[in-house]
Amino acid sequence: MIRACSICKRLTEKRECDVCKNKDLSEEWSGIIAVMNPKESKISQKLDIQVPGLYAQYVRKL
């Protein structure tokens, strides 16, 4: 089961977010955004993503 962080939207299979260490992860998310180069990507600036990786487009907060 892949979950999405409710704060930064990072996708992870672990029980906490790799980026912000948040433990509030949601199983209800949709859309995958692959961020390779956060500093040059407009979408990552918009979402405030600093670390490369996979992120959800929408995360439903529980």
Ligand SMILES: [Zn+2]
């Ligand atoms: Zn996070």
